[in-house]
Amino acid sequence: MAEPTKKGLEGIVVAESKTSLVNGQDGKLVYQGYSIETLAENALFEEVAFLLWEGRLPNKAELENLRAAIATEAALPAEMLAQLKSYPKNADPMAMLRTAVSALAMYDADSEDQSVEANRRKAIRLTGQITTICAAWDRIRKGHEPLAPRKDLNLAQNFVYMLTGHEGKEPDATAVEAINVYLVLLAEHGMNASTFASRVTVATGSDMHSGVVSGIGTLKGPSHGGANAEAMHMFLEIGEPENVAEWFRKNIKEGDRRIMGIGHRIYKALDPRAAILEDKAKALAESSGNSKWFQIAKQLADTARADAYFIERKLYPNVDYYSAIVLYTIDLDVDMFTPLFAMARVVGWTAHIIEQFANNRLIRPDLNYVGPMGLPWVPVDQR
Numbered sequence: 373m374a375e376p377t378k379k380g381l382e383g384i385v386v387a388e389s390k391t392s393l394v395n396g397q398d399g400k401l402v403y404q405g406y407s408i409e410t411l412a413e414n415a416l417f418e419e420v421a422f423l424l425w426e427g428r429l430p431n432k433a434e435l436e437n438l439r440a441a442i443a444t445e446a447a448l449p450a451e452m453l454a455q456l457k458s459y460p461k462n463a464d465p466m467a468m469l470r471t472a473v474s475a476l477a478m479y480d481a482d483s484e485d486q487s488v489e490a491n492r493r494k495a496i497r498l499t500g501q502i503t504t505i506c507a508a509w510d511r512i513r514k515g516h517e518p519l520a521p522r523k524d525l526n527l528a529q530n531f532v533y534m535l536t537g538h539e540g541k542e543p544d545a546t547a548v549e550a551i552n553v554y555l556v557l558l559a560e561h562g563m564n565a566s567t568f569a570s571r572v573t574v575a576t577g578s579d580m581h582s583g584v585v586s587g588i589g590t591l592k593g594p595s596h597g598g599a600n601a602e603a604m605h606m607f608l609e610i611g612e613p614e615n616v617a618e619w620f621r622k623n624i625k626e627g628d629r630r631i632m633g634i635g636h637r638i639y640k641a642l643d644p645r646a647a648i649l650e651d652k653a654k655a656l657a658e659s660s661g662n663s664k665w666f667q668i669a670k671q672l673a674d675t676a677r678a679d680a681y682f683i684e685r686k687l688y689p690n691v692d693y694y695s696a697i698v699l700y701t702i703d704l705d706v707d708m709f710t711p712l713f714a715m716a717r718v719v720g721w722t723a724h725i726i727e728q729f730a731n732n733r734l735i736r737p738d739l740n741y742v743g744p745m746g747l748p749w750v751p752v753d754q755r
């Protein structure tokens with residue numbers, strides 16, 4: 373007797389994990405015992421990386437060691453930089469990142485070593501290198517030379533420096549603070565689709581780079597990490613706050629579009645990361661002197677939240693909704709939003725990969741066959 377099909381694996385528990393708790397009913401998120409609100413308020417991204425990889429917060433010396441290790445390992449092999457320069461300048465940045473991370477495995481001496489020590493080294497290296505690749509790519513495609521990461525900076529500072537800096541120019545403090553909070557909020561999120569893909573990949577005994585490449589490919593889709601860029605395209609299409617009501621009526625009520633950045637498989641209450649990012653987006657919009665995009669986002673969210681369709685289905689803004697406004701306000705190109713998500717989530721993917729290896733079993737679900745049976749073979753010239 374066949375088991376009922378669980379489309380989209382909804383409600384299926386596939387692992388035990390100490391990384392994070394996502395409580396969708398109450399809108400709570402916890403990394404290794406710490407609430408996301410506490411971490412967003414206090415933590416450096418490197419502290420969260422240590423927490424997720426080691427299961428506890430670092431002391432001062434451990435934090436400094438990890439910061440320095442990530443900054444040092446962030447330097448790319450010369451062959452990688454040459455490759456980046458050879459990619460088509462109009463390539464989708466997520467396609468670029470997926471290809472570049474796959475190529476990095478071939479320059480990594482630890483690539484095929486699956487020991488715990490090697491996997492920790494690779495987690496640190498990939499976290500640094502992905503940041504450098506993202507910043508280098510944005511410069512290369514705009515015709516500028518990439519900048520090497522600085523060993524004295526933390527990851528958020530290094531990203532802003534490599535993206536916009538030059539010698540003698542310190543990274544902008546407002547952008548650094550926004551990027552750090554964004555990275556902390558996006559670092560980890562239970563058994564999301566890209567983390568699941570990473571775990572499935574390494575559960576076959578494959579390597580960490582392959583797991584991260586699977587994660588990047590999965591994150592790229594608009595139902596997952598691609599939603600932040602899609603949300604911004606939607607706000608740009610709306611254009612002005614006074615267009616929100618008409619846009620909602622035409623596209624959502626009378627059309628069949630979805631509001632990007634709204635809805636979630638697990639959260640049936642407000643995503644706690646969206647609440648934090650809404651505040652950040654508002655503060656950034658006010659301090660930048662341009663509140664238009666925040667106003668559009670806020671009005672659209674309020675319109676949806678007052679609508680019976682959204683109320684009945686418990687559809688609230690998710691992390692990608694207001695993060696689009698935060699990233700746009702600090703002048704990041706829209707197609708770099710999802711690579712930035714990958715810059716954060718690589719920490720979660722690698723934490724899960726390490727956890728999967730520690731207690732591995734092949735992940736191999738089943739399906740219900742609904743095709744025909746017993747067909748007679750017809751030779752090709754008689755079909």
Ligand SMILES: CC(C)(COP(=O)(O)OP(=O)(O)OC[C@H]1O[C@@H](n2cnc3c(N)ncnc32)[C@H](O)[C@@H]1OP(=O)(O)O)[C@@H](O)C(=O)NCCC(=O)NCCS
Binds near residue numbers: 631633636637687
């Ligand atoms: C995230 C998402 C893929 C979750 O999907 P899911 O759990 O499979 O939920 P479903 O697609 O089955 O949606 C459930 C219902 O809500 C509706 N719905 C879900 N998200 C919606 C949205 N953003 N706008 C309008 N309606 C939406 C669906 O049409 C469906 O309605 P129905 O029951 O009448 O068919 C979905 O909410 C979505 O597409 N959101 C927009 C993309 C996005 O922001 N993704 C980032 C997630 S962090």
